Amino acid sequence: MMNRLTKATYVYWLLVMINFVSVMFNVSLYLLITSYISKKNLSLYLLQQLQVIPGNFRLLFWVVFVLFGCLVTVIYLRRTSPNKKTNKLLWLELLLIVLIFWLTKATYGGLVFLAFADIFFSTDDFHTISNKFYWLIFIIVASVCLLVSNSNFLATLISLPSLEIYISFLPSHVATLLSLMRLFLFIISIVIFTLALFTHVVYITNEKRNIEEELRMADHANVELQHYISVAEENAELRERKRISREIHDTLGHALTGISAGIDAVLVLIDMDKDSAKEQLRNLSEVVRQGIVDVRKSLNKMRPGALEKLSLYDSIVDMISRYDNIPTLTIDLDFQWQGVDLEKTTENVVFRIIEESITNSIRHGHAEKIWIRMTKDDKYYYIEIHDNGKGSPTIKPGFGLTQMQERLAIIGGTVTYQGDHGFTTKIKFIIKN
Numbered sequence: 262m263m264n265r266l267t268k269a270t271y272v273y274w275l276l277v278m279i280n281f282v283s284v285m286f287n288v289s290l291y292l293l294i295t296s297y298i299s300k301k302n303l304s305l306y307l308l309q310q311l312q313v314i315p316g317n318f319r320l321l322f323w324v325v326f327v328l329f330g331c332l333v334t335v336i337y338l339r340r341t342s343p344n345k346k347t348n349k350l351l352w353l354e355l356l357l358i359v360l361i362f363w364l365t366k367a368t369y370g371g372l373v374f375l376a377f378a379d380i381f382f383s384t385d386d387f388h389t390i391s392n393k394f395y396w397l398i399f400i401i402v403a404s405v406c407l408l409v410s411n412s413n414f415l416a417t418l419i420s421l422p423s424l425e426i427y428i429s430f431l432p433s434h435v436a437t438l439l440s441l442m443r444l445f446l447f448i449i450s451i452v453i454f455t456l457a458l459f460t461h462v463v464y465i466t467n468e469k470r471n472i473e474e475e476l477r478m479a480d481h482a483n484v485e486l487q488h489y490i491s492v493a494e495e496n497a498e499l500r501e502r503k504r505i506s507r508e509i510h511d512t513l514g515h516a517l518t519g520i521s522a523g524i525d526a527v528l529v530l531i532d533m534d535k536d537s538a539k540e541q542l543r544n545l546s547e548v549v550r551q552g553i554v555d556v557r558k559s560l561n562k563m564r565p566g567a568l569e570k571l572s573l574y575d576s577i578v579d580m581i582s583r584y585d586n587i588p589t590l591t592i593d594l595d596f597q598w599q600g601v602d603l604e605k606t607t608e609n610v611v612f613r614i615i616e617e618s619i620t621n622s623i624r625h626g627h628a629e630k631i632w633i634r635m636t637k638d639d640k641y642y643y644i645e646i647h648d649n650g651k652g653s654p655t656i657k658p659g660f661g662l663t664q665m666q667e668r669l670a671i672i673g674g675t676v677t678y679q680g681d682h683g684f685t686t687k688i689k690f691i692i693k694n
Contacts (some may be wrong), residue, residue: 269461269464272457272460276453277333279371279453281329282327283369283450284369284372285322285326285329286442286446287368288368290427291318291321291427294427295318295427297430298430301430307426307639312603328361329361331357334355335350336352339354359376360381366423375450375454398661428440429678444623498563527542532589573598573608573611573612574598577612578594580612581619587623590623591631592633594633594635595632595633598636598642601642605694607672610669610672611644613668614669618665618686619646621662621684622646622650625650625653626650626651626684627651628648628683629649632645634647639692641690641691642692645688646685648685654680662678665686672690673690673691674690675690
C-alpha cells in the first residue's frame with residue numbers, strides 16, 4: 262500500500278497532467294475553430310467581434326507545448342533535488358506557469374492551482390498545521406489570484422481574443438459541449454488540487470504524530486537508561502565497598518588482631534619475664550611494619566592506573582585525551598605545579614577529583630568548554646575547575662560531590678562550589694614540608 266507521501270506525490274502529478282490536458286485543449290480550440298471559421302468564410306465577422314487581432318495559433322500551439330514540456334522537466338528536477346529548501350528552480354517553474362497562462366490568453370485559470378500546489382509543497386511554514394497566519398495569507402492570495410486569473414475579469418482590464426467568441430461561431434450543440442468540457446476540466450483541476458492538499462496535510466499530521474510518539478519512546482528509554490545507570494552505579498559502589506572491606510579484613514584486620522593479642526601477652530610477661538616481654542615487643546614491631554606494608558599495597562591497588570606509570574601532569578593530560586572523541590567538548594588545562602613532589606595519596610585524591618569534576622560537567626552540566634587551573638602559593642595548592650554548562654542555582658551535594666569532600670578531608674583540603682554562570686569547583690589544601 263502506498264504511504265501518505267507517495268499518494269500526495271501521485272495526486273500532484275495527476276494535477277500536472279490535468280493542467281497539461283486542459284491547456285492544450287484550450288489552445289487546440291483556438292487553432293481548430295480558426296480553421297473552421299476560415300473554411301466557412303466567417304473571418305470578417307470574427308474580426309468585427311474581437312477587440313484585438315489574434316496571433317498565429319499554429320505557432321502558439323507548439324510554443325505552449327514546448328513550454329509545458331520545459332515546465333514538467335523543471336518540476337521533476339526540483340522535486341528530485343536533494344536541496345529542496347533553497348531550490349531556485351521553483352521561481353523558474355512559477356515563471357513558466359505565468360508565461361503559459363499569458364500565451365494561452367488566460368483561457369484556463371486552473372494553472373493557478375498548479376502554482377499554489379508548488380508553493381504549498383515547497384514552503385515549510387505551511388507544514389505547521391497550527392500556523393494560522395500562513396494559512397490565512399495563503400487563502401487570501403489564492404482568492405485574489407483566482408479572481409485575477411478569470412478571463413472575463415481580465416477582459417475588462419486588457420484586450421484579449423476571447424475563446425467564448427470563437428466558440429460562438431460553432432453550431433449550438435457543439436458550442437455547448439465544448440463549454441461543458443472546459444468547465445469539467447476546470448472543476449476536475451479544483452478537485453484534484455483539493456485532494457492533493459488534503460493528502461499532504463494528512464501525511465504531515467501523521468508524520469508529526471509519529472515524531473511525537475518516537476520522542477515519547479525516546480524519553481521513556483532515557484528514563485530507563487538513567488535508572489539503569491543509577492542501579493549500575495549503586496552496584497559498582499557496593500562492589501567497591503565489599504572489595505575495600507575484604508582488603509581491610511585481610512590486611513589491617515589481621516594486623517590489629519595480632520597486635521592486640523601481642524599487647525595482652527606483653528602485659529602478662531612484663532612483670533614475670535622482661536626478656537620475653539622485649540622479644541614479644543620486637544615481634545609486635547615486625548607485625549606493625551608488615552601491616553603498614555600490606556595497607557600500602559591495598560592503597561596502591563586503588564591508585565589510578567595512569568599514576569602507576571606517569572606523573573600527575575601526564576596522567577591528567579592522558580585522562581583529558583580520552584574526551585577527544587567528543588567534537589563539541591574542549592578542555593583547557595593550566596598546570597602550574599611544575600616540580601611539585603606530592604605523596605601518592607595526595608596524587609590519588611587530586612586525580613580522582615579532576616576526573617569526577619569533568620564527568621559532572623559533561624553528564625549534568627552538558628558543558629562544551631571546561632577550564633582546569635592548578636596553581637599554588639607559599640602555603641596552599643589551588644585547583645579551580647570551571648565549565649560553561651547550565652550550572653545550578655541551588656547545589657545539593659550528591660554521591661560524587663560528597664566523595665570529593667571526603668577525599669579532600671584525607672589530605673586536609675577544602676572545597677567550595679558555585680553554580681551560576683556554569684559550574685565552578687574551587688579546591689585548596691595545605692603544602693606539607
